[in-house]
Amino acid sequence: MNVAIRNPEFRALWLAEAQSVAGDHLTTVALAIVVYGRTGSALWAAVVYALTFLPALAGGLGLSQLADRFPRRTVLVTCALIQAVLVGAMAIPGTPLALLCVLVVGVRLAGAPVNAAQNALTREIFDDDEVYLRSQDLRGITTNIAMLAGLAAGGVLVTALGPSWALAIDAVTFAVAAAVVRWQVRARPPAGDPDGPWFGAAQWVFGQRRLRVLLAFSWLVGLAVVPEGLAAPLAHQIGAGEQAVGWLLAADPVGFILGAFVLSRFVSAENRRRYVGVLAIAAAGVLVVFALEPGLVLALVLLALAGAAGAYIITVGATFITWVPNELRGGAGGLYRTGLRVAQGLGVAMGGVLAEWVGSATTAIALAGVLGVVFTVPVALSWARVRSYAG
Known part of the structure; x- marks a missing residue:
């Protein structure tokens, strides 16, 4: 894993992913508290929680194609900026519940091509099977740690700062991720045929x-x-x-x-x-x-x-x-x-x-x-x- 992390391009992708995962789980906690606090309804809280998964499933097959049709660095940066804007809008106090649901769907749809682009780009960075596999080990370990940290810190941060500030922190993580990838990952042309079958x-x-x-x-x-x-x-x-x-x-x-x-x-x-x-x-x-x-x-x-x-x-x-x-x-x-x-x-x-x-x-x-x-x-x-x- 040490060999993988020495690569500056992978290090940028790794850090961007880790903070985004932690921020996502922080958002999950914040949304649950916001929705239940406003409605007092366990059903509404469950519906909004489900919305964090369903768009990823619906968009995973279709939107992941963007990672082949456009430069992968561009896909990562653009999606991160879109997510930053949408989560930032969610952080505005008093955002109507219906709009909050739309924003949740938008954030997850924007994230659909990210994993596909990151996986493909990491394989481009490492042409050695051993080093590539070690890089995926590091990603797997870090993602699970970030998930646990995000969930554990979520309740504390939401209680201490309020849900709007917790959501604002998540928006910042996406903006930072976009900046890190933009400046540390080199540009590459699209890998696939833009006119190929979807x-x-x-x-x-x-x-x-x-x-x-x-x-x-x-x-x-x-x-x-x-x-x-x-x-x-x-x-x-x-x-x-x-x-x-x-x-x-x-x-x-x-x-x-x-x-x-x-x-x-x-x-x-x-x-x-x-x-x-x-x-x-x-x-x-x-x-x-x-x-x-x-x-x-x-x-x-x-x-x-x-x-x-x-x-x-x-x-x-x-x-x-x-x-x-x-x-x-x-x-x-x-x-x-x-x-x-x-x-x-x-x-x-x-x-x-x-x-x-x-x-x-x-x-x-x-x-x-x-x-x-x-x-x-x-x-x-x-x-x-x-x-x-x-x-």
């Missing part, structure tokens, strides 16, 4: 068996996130109390951070590709132990272990981007990320349905683990057959 990247990806297998690995993450949606009922069932909900939510990302560090520090890129199937099975298999109805300490350990094994997804994403031609990486990256987010959303919803059906959060998590193992084994076997085709 969904050409998706068509090409689905025509490649090895990429379909990688997509399948990413979709399996949907089963791994089931415990996140059941944190509150899980805490209640194991007698841990409401204060344990935050610990249960934090266990997986903490494990992910540790797993990513260990893989980055001690395992080569080739060996990481070799162990992807094993780690994916392990990430699901650990959840099966919830059938024993563990106490709080064991539950936290199990979730951390699942998160650590789940760090395999960094290798999956990096390999996916590596095996896609540069001119298609923006659109292909949008397809990958959209599928991942849809799978996560469906997984959380499915976990709720399972828990309601069986009447037990621990049983629902264990069933998700069983399903994860059953679905992952054939994908892992397919991976063993296609892995030798390095791109």
Whole structure:
């Protein structure tokens, strides 16, 4: 990871992403407090929270194509400035609720091409597989830390400064990100054909068996996130109390951070590709132990272990981007990320349905683990057959 961070272009992209992620989660907390404070309605608070996800799903497939049709640095800077303006408008006290919803959608739509452009641009910066994979480890670790920091600091900042100032801070993070990328990342011409088919990247990806297998690995993450949606009922069932909900939510990302560090520090890129199937099975298999109805300490350990094994997804994403031609990486990256987010959303919803059906959060998590193992084994076997085709 040290080699990656020495590169000034990557360092700029890394810092811009980290502060934007922290700012996004700060905004999530601020919006929840603003909307609930005005309306007193849990439904409205949930609707606005949902609006932070839905545009990313809707725009991920379409708007990610911009990362191939225009210079990627330009896409990053422009989107960051648009987000700064829209979040700044959200920070104005007394903004009507309907307008607030429109602004939330606009911010997320503007962010749709950002991840695609950043992934593709990072692969352009690093042509060495090992260094590129280390850079993705650093991004994964930093993103999870920034997410935890943003959520943890969100309540404190909103309480101390008020929601408008918290939103203003997020607007500033986007403006800073735009400035850092503009001055530290060198200009490159568009990588793709501006006149090519809009969904050409998706068509090409689905025509490649090895990429379909990688997509399948990413979709399996949907089963791994089931415990996140059941944190509150899980805490209640194991007698841990409401204060344990935050610990249960934090266990997986903490494990992910540790797993990513260990893989980055001690395992080569080739060996990481070799162990992807094993780690994916392990990430699901650990959840099966919830059938024993563990106490709080064991539950936290199990979730951390699942998160650590789940760090395999960094290798999956990096390999996916590596095996896609540069001119298609923006659109292909949008397809990958959209599928991942849809799978996560469906997984959380499915976990709720399972828990309601069986009447037990621990049983629902264990069933998700069983399903994860059953679905992952054939994908892992397919991976063993296609892995030798390095791109």
